[in-house]
Each structure stands twice: as C-alpha cells, then as structure tokens.
Amino acid sequence: MSLSYALLGLLTYGPMTGYQLKKVFDESISHVWAASLSQIYRDLSALEKKGYLSSNIEKQEDRPDKKIYTLTEAGKAVFISWLGNFPEKMLTPNRDEFMLRIFFGSRLDHKQVLNQFKRFIVQMEQYLSLLESIEKEFDVCSREFSVESEAKEVLFWQLTIKRGHMTIETLIRWAEDCIYDINNFYAKIEG
C-alpha cells in the first residue's frame, strides 16, 4: 500500500516515467522503502485506474515509447491526506533472518558465531561509509539551495539518513559487545 503513496509523493516533484521513478527511488527513498521495477509498473497502472495519475505517451524511435505519469488533483489530495495520517504504532516490527539465527546461537559452534559477528561488523562499516557519503552530498545541497522550499526538503532527507547513520553506528557497538560477551562466557566455562 505505502509504495503507492511513495510514488504519488515523488510525482509531486513533477511528471515522470516508471523507469525514472525507479532511479529516483533508489537514490533517495530506498533506505526507508525499497521497491522493484515490476512492482512500480504494476502500482502505477493501478493508480491510473483509480484516477490518481494520468499518463501521456512520448513517442521515441529507437527505444520503447515513454509513458509519462502526472499526478492528478485527486492523487495529490490522497497523498496529502495519507501524509498527515501517521500510524498509531511508530515502530514497525522487524523480521530479521540474522537475528533469528542469533536467537538460536547456543546451538552453533561459538567460533562460527564469532565469525558471523565479524562479518556483520564489516558489512555495517561498509554501509556506514555509504551513508556518510550521502550525508556529505546533502550538506553540499543544503548550502547551495538558498531557496527556502528546497532547503526544507533537504532537511527532512537529512533526518532520515541521520537515523540510518546513528542506528548503524549503534549496531556496530552492539556487535562488538556481543563478541566480548561471547568470549567472556566461553572463557569462564572452559577455563
């Protein structure tokens, strides 16, 4: 459901094709909501049927024609009403394959578990440096855009990235704690 609202939201910036939306999606919003191309196309045509979007086709010779979607007034209204309607529960329950295995970690060889935690840290550090480079881009943006409305948009994008940044840093600390705790535990029962 929310993918549709994300698409409507992006189309408030201007008309776009499904393909373009996918790119904008990946570059901006995917940290918060991911989507595949096939799902985007499917949802766009559903939104058009409901009257929230209109489309016109731009013919091209050597490539497939472009189908450019434009937000209708009805679509804008639906987006705005969704936007102001925050969910009661603000923490979405997370299903996590890695965590599920850690929960049953006592059934695994402890060296294997430690290796997985080390791998976890490496991945988080990679992701962290990605987020940091995005943050730097936004910092540049916010200095360049002296226009008030654009600066406001950047502010909220920065806040979403900051959440990712802070959370990942915490996860690294957590994993380091885990390695320490596990080593400690096995030192006690073996030594």
Add this chain to the structure above:
Amino acid sequence: MSLSYALLGLLTYGPMTGYQLKKVFDESISHVWAASLSQIYRDLSALEKKGYLSSNIEKQEDRPDKKIYTLTEAGKAVFISWLGNFPEKMLTPNRDEFMLRIFFGSRLDHKQVLNQFKRFIVQMEQYLSLLESIEKEFDVCSREFSVESEAKEVLFWQLTIKRGHMTIETLIRWAEDCIYDINNFYAKIEG
C-alpha cells in the same frame, strides 16, 4: 519461510501444540520475528506434510483436543542446516511507514511534525522500559541457571534483547536531535 524455521527451532526444546508455540513465540522470539496464530497453524501442518514434524492428539473432554507436534530427525537436520547458513546480507531492508512520512516532512506543517516526533519519543520510552524489564528477568535467569547449556541459551537471548535496547535508546536520541534541528531550521527562516 523463516517462520517455519523458528517453529522447528522452538520445538527443539520439546513437543508443543500450536497454541503453546504461539505463547512461547510472543514471550521470547517476537522481537525478532512476529507471527499470528493462523500462520502458525498453517505452517505447522505444512511442516508435518513435509515430514519435519509428527503429531499426536491428546483427547480432552471439555476443550478441543490438543494436537501436539514433535520434531522429527529430518526436521532437526533441516533446522540445523538452516541455522548454520547465515544470509549474505545481514541487514534486512526495513519498510517504515513513519519514516516514509518523515521523508516527505517538508510538505507538512512543522508543528504537526514536531508533535509526531514527541509521540515517537513517548512510544520508544515505553518500549524501552518493557525491554529493560525483560533484561532484568534474563539477568535473574542467568544467575539461577548454573547448568551450562541453559546459561548458554540465556546468553544469546540477552544479546538479541540488548540489540533492541541499544537501538531504541539511539532512536530516542535521534528523535531529540530531529526536534532540535527542525526548531533550528524554522527559527532561522522565520526570525
């Protein structure tokens, strides 16, 4: 898919009914993987068809009969092989309704946004105190269980709760930062 493995995993502790599994689930693993009763029943019968579980019925007079599931050797093998097979990507992409709205926060009245952040903090603090009470229980457990295998299980349960604890604390700090940043921004452009 992983719900099935969680069920197999819980059944390594001993035979149980679907109803009992639901309770154990909610009290232990639900922070990491949530499940509804209907899904549990559905998956249990699928697992039985595959030969990973066997069941026998315990007749009761005034209540519906109990259907007690037992892990088979095949089921145990499947669980162990899943357990050791960690996913390549250890961070699951999170779809978050709240965050999606914050991303488009520039479209909202800033007082409304601030209120939502305050509500967010209240909810996180409630959840935090819940996690802290669970942590205290586990501390008692780990002191009481001098048996090595039980203490090992508690260790890993503690690690999963600790992740929740640390993450929520960070989210509170983040939300406080957000309120500060938003106030700052609007003070600049209005004042």
Add this chain to the structure above:
DNA sequence: AGGATCATGTAACCGGTTACATGATTAC
C-alpha cells in the same frame, strides 16, 4: 564480444494479515 542503460510490462509464487467459525471455562 559483453555488459550496462534505456524502456516497457506480465504471470506465478510466496508469506503475512485479516476475517470468519466454534464454544466451554475461568477470573474480575
């Protein structure tokens, strides 16, 4: 020669959610 980019989609599948159905017992 081979892979990325541009550009559109359809169809099957899979796992999680919600609603429906039944019904006695126990605790507040």
Add this chain to the structure above:
DNA sequence: GTAATCATGTAACCGGTTACATGATCCT
C-alpha cells in the same frame, strides 16, 4: 456480565519477489 484463556482451524486478500519476455544503443 464481560473479557480473557484454552484450542482448533479455513479462506480471502494483499503486497513484495522472482522469473520471463523483448530489443536497440552505448561504453569498455
């Protein structure tokens, strides 16, 4: 009296994933 607990499930729905289908152009 009313809500929770015990105890089982089915069926429909919904949204996300994966695989399939087509095909030219541009870059290395």
